[in-house]
Amino acid sequence: MTHRDVWDGLVGQDKVVSFLRKSSTEGTTTHAYLFVGPPGSGKRSAARALACALLCEDGGCGTCSVCTRIKRGSYPDVRVYEPEGAATYMVEQAREIIHDTNLSPVEGPLKIYILDRAEAFNPAAANALLKTLEEPPDDVVLILLTISWESVLPTIASRCQVVRFAPVSPSTAVALMAERSGVGPDDAMAALAASGGVIPRALDFISSPVRRAARGRLLGVLRDLPVMDGRDVLEAARELLTSVKAPLDEVRVRQEAELRERVEFLGKTAGSLKPIEDRHKRELSAREREGIGELVNVAGSWLRDVAATAAGAPELVANRDAADDIAAAASCIGDRQLARAANAVSEARRRISYNVSPQLAIEAMLFDIQEAITCPRSWE
Amino acid sequence: MRLSIARGELLDSLNVVTKALSSRTTLPILSGILISAVGDSVILQSTDLEISIKHTIGAGVEESGSVVMPGRLLAEVVRSLPEAAVHLETSSFDQVKVTCGTSSFVLRSLSPDDFPKFPEVSPGRKMVIPTATLTSLVRRVSRAVSRDEARPILTGILMVIEGTVLRVVATDSYRLAIAEAELPEPVEERIEVVVPGKALEEIPKLAGGAETVSMGIADNQIIFEFGSSVYVTRRIEGAFPNYRQLVPQDGETKVTVSRADLEGAAKRVSLLAQHNAPLRVKVSDSTLTLSAQTQDVGEASEDLMVATEGEPIEIAFNHAFLVDGLASSDEENLAFVASSPLKPGVFRSTTGEGFTYLIMPVRP
Numbered sequence: 049m050t051h052r053d054v055w056d057g058l059v060g061q062d063k064v065v066s067f068l069r070k071s072s073t074e075g076t077t078t079h080a081y082l083f084v085g086p087p088g089s090g091k092r093s094a095a096r097a098l099a100c101a102l103l104c105e106d107g108g109c110g111t112c113s114v115c116t117r118i119k120r121g122s123y124p125d126v127r128v129y130e131p132e133g134a135a136t137y138m139v140e141q142a143r144e145i146i147h148d149t150n151l152s153p154v155e156g157p158l159k160i161y162i163l164d165r166a167e168a169f170n171p172a173a174a175n176a177l178l179k180t181l182e183e184p185p186d187d188v189v190l191i192l193l194t195i196s197w198e199s200v201l202p203t204i205a206s207r208c209q210v211v212r213f214a215p216v217s218p219s220t221a222v223a224l225m226a227e228r229s230g231v232g233p234d235d236a237m238a239a240l241a242a243s244g245g246v247i248p249r250a251l252d253f254i255s256s257p258v259r260r261a262a263r264g265r266l267l268g269v270l271r272d273l274p275v276m277d278g279r280d281v282l283e284a285a286r287e288l289l290t291s292v293k294a295p296l297d298e299v300r301v302r303q304e305a306e307l308r309e310r311v312e313f314l315g316k317t318a319g320s321l322k323p324i325e326d327r328h329k330r331e332l333s334a335r336e337r338e339g340i341g342e343l344v345n346v347a348g349s350w351l352r353d354v355a356a357t358a359a360g361a362p363e364l365v366a367n368r369d370a371a372d373d374i375a376a377a378a379s380c381i382g383d384r385q386l387a388r389a390a391n392a393v394s395e396a397r398r399r400i401s402y403n404v405s406p407q408l409a410i411e412a413m414l415f416d417i418q419e420a421i422t423c424p425r426s427w428e
Numbered sequence: 429m430r431l432s433i434a435r436g437e438l439l440d441s442l443n444v445v446t447k448a449l450s451s452r453t454t455l456p457i458l459s460g461i462l463i464s465a466v467g468d469s470v471i472l473q474s475t476d477l478e479i480s481i482k483h484t485i486g487a488g489v490e491e492s493g494s495v496v497m498p499g500r501l502l503a504e505v506v507r508s509l510p511e512a513a514v515h516l517e518t519s520s521f522d523q524v525k526v527t528c529g530t531s532s533f534v535l536r537s538l539s540p541d542d543f544p545k546f547p548e549v550s551p552g553r554k555m556v557i558p559t560a561t562l563t564s565l566v567r568r569v570s571r572a573v574s575r576d577e578a579r580p581i582l583t584g585i586l587m588v589i590e591g592t593v594l595r596v597v598a599t600d601s602y603r604l605a606i607a608e609a610e611l612p613e614p615v616e617e618r619i620e621v622v623v624p625g626k627a628l629e630e631i632p633k634l635a636g637g638a639e640t641v642s643m644g645i646a647d648n649q650i651i652f653e654f655g656s657s658v659y660v661t662r663r664i665e666g667a668f669p670n671y672r673q674l675v676p677q678d679g680e681t682k683v684t685v686s687r688a689d690l691e692g693a694a695k696r697v698s699l700l701a702q703h704n705a706p707l708r709v710k711v712s713d714s715t716l717t718l719s720a721q722t723q724d725v726g727e728a729s730e731d732l733m734v735a736t737e738g739e740p741i742e743i744a745f746n747h748a749f750l751v752d753g754l755a756s757s758d759e760e761n762l763a764f765v766a767s768s769p770l771k772p773g774v775f776r777s778t779t780g781e782g783f784t785y786l787i788m789p790v791r792p
Binding site for chain 2: 152155
């Protein structure tokens with residue numbers, strides 16, 4: 049690799065890169081890919097890079113007009129979709145994709161569709177798409193992205209060539225974050241822990257003071273949990289929920305600005321505000337879920353930190369700013385209690401994915417953790 | 429950018445290009461019109477990524493440049509202005525000042541660099557079609573175009589050009605319409621192309637003023653040029669069903685009937701063909717009887733005197749499809765050919781109009 053090209057931006061995925069590079073230069077690409085990899089492993093960048101490699105005349109130089117427009121997202125034959133429903137793809141989206149696949153491309157030789165979060169296909173939307181996914185027109189490449197193969201509907205997964213991405217090691221991720229926005233390693237670790245390891249989301253997290261405050265509040269609650277009574281726990285859960293909703297104001301402000309801009313640009317008569325408002329509503333509830341998810345991630349990483357410290361590996365602690373509290377907790381909580389507390393966290397994650405009210409899920413999680421770490425005897 | 433233009437001309441061309449404005453919410457730029465001032469003319473352009481319309485008008489350009497302006501808002505502003513010269517001027521990087529007489533507006537604009545232009549394609553093959561011919565051809569088949577995205581190829585109209593014959597075909601798999609016309613000039617190569625039905629139906633509306641439409645075929649797009657407008661649509665990919673083998677050449681029963689009489693009768697009888705009840709057609713001796721019956725509602729029937737050849741027959745159709753077919757034609761008389769209650773019935777023009785409408789039977 050003497051010359052620089054679009055694949056250079058992919059860190060730590062040598063296997064994937066050499067596979068995709070080879071199939072794009074040899075013309076052996078297939079019509080549907082499923083990129084499977086943990087958050088932050090570069091699936092999105094890889095999908096764009098593959099699009100560049102297939103559409104650019106030099107096989108993905110990264111500098112020509114085609115490549116730059118693909119990266120900017122303004123190339124007409126590369127479309128990126130993500131779920132527009134609160135948690136799932138909508139059937140209309142699937143129909144839109146199908147309709148477009150049957151038209152000839154606007155500019156290039158191929159049409160490429162990147163479908164983010166393929167696990168968010170519900171059966172209805174997936175069924176609409178199945179036929180296209182199996183036998184799209186010759187000039188179509190569909191790239192589906194997902195965090196785990198198991199979470200994608202089998203009907204979808206079985207129709208795609210699976211490309212597995214290796215997890216990016218925390219040190220690489222921290223270095224990458226330092227390179228991109230100059231954050232210190234401690235902040236970067238904490239942000240990665242809260243965002244589940246997704247680098248762009250972690251960067252987002254760092255730039256939002258309200259979201260950082262919500263994390264600080266939860267760390268405080270976890271520290272004080274053994275001495276809190278039931279009322280305190282409920283109070284704390286309510287507060288946490290409020291602090292999760294606070295960042296939503298940032299979103300709301302941005303949405304209002306967008307809406308205002310649209311009104312200025314289109315005039316009130318355009319009648320096209322309704323779909324934007326609907327999209328905003330869905331975005332808000334998706335962001336609220338993300339905020340709750342962050343809380344659960346923080347709780348999970350705190351417990352992991354406690355376990356690491358107790359096991360004599362304090363250098364693995366992700367929440368360095370709370371290292372003292374973590375060390376104190378590690379000295380009095382046993383392995384089994386920690387395991388039970390960790391179960392409470394995964395249970396909370398599962399409940400939230402089943403649409404249990406977030407407040408209820410967080411309350412239950414805090415109570416379970418409290419019970420786990422304060423009553424060792426009830427377990428033995 | 430600074431230019432002046434007559435309000436009427438600007439409004440006319442805005443009315444043309446607003447046809448391609450997108451309602452898609454994800455890309456606000458698609459609700460804009462790209463206005464470029466070059467030399468002594470102004471080019472307006474719009475696209476929804478499926479079709480693209482470009483319209484050129486003469487204007488007094490003082491300073492060339494380009495800008496993307498909100499399409500519908502601009503059209504409304506211009507419509508409300510008095511008949512006088514309209515001045516457009518970019519006042520800052522994202523604002524355009526519109527003045528006319530004593531009224532003045534400042535509108536937001538977007539960057540022309542982000543506007544997704546359709547590539548300038550030079551069509552490999554080109555032909556000229558009189559607008560009236562295209563209009564009547566499209567009108568005759570447009571009702572048979574499928575609206576169901578499940579089979580995308582059927583949402584298009586097949587255009588076949590062989591020598592001087594232009595044939596258009598549309599089907600939704602329940603009926604099939606074919607119309608033919610002669611072109612003034614022969615085309616050397618045989619051409620077959622599937623054009624999105626909705627796009628092709630727009631053209632007669634837009635090209636009303638122009639005498640001829642020039643149609644160019646590129647690898648990915650079809651380019652229609654009329655007057656000072658250019659209309660580009662993406663092609664539908666895939667193979668159109670082989671319509672020739674579907675149309676039976678002959679039938680046991682042949683009836684010649686006045687189209688208007690049959691259409692009127694079919695419309696009347698249809699009133700009692702509710703809830704998908706069939707419309708029955710019975711041919712015997714010199715009578716054609718239409719009848720329909722809806723349970724718990726009632727029944728209707730009507731006799732028409734016709735010229736018949738061959739065997740008597742009783743066959744049933746979906747009433748809406750039958751009326752559609754009859755209403756699509758301008759012929760005075762149509763020939764109705766059928767050979768069995770289980771095989772499609774065919775309506776054919778009796779003169780050289782080249783109209784064929786095939787319709788699948790239903791259980792009587």
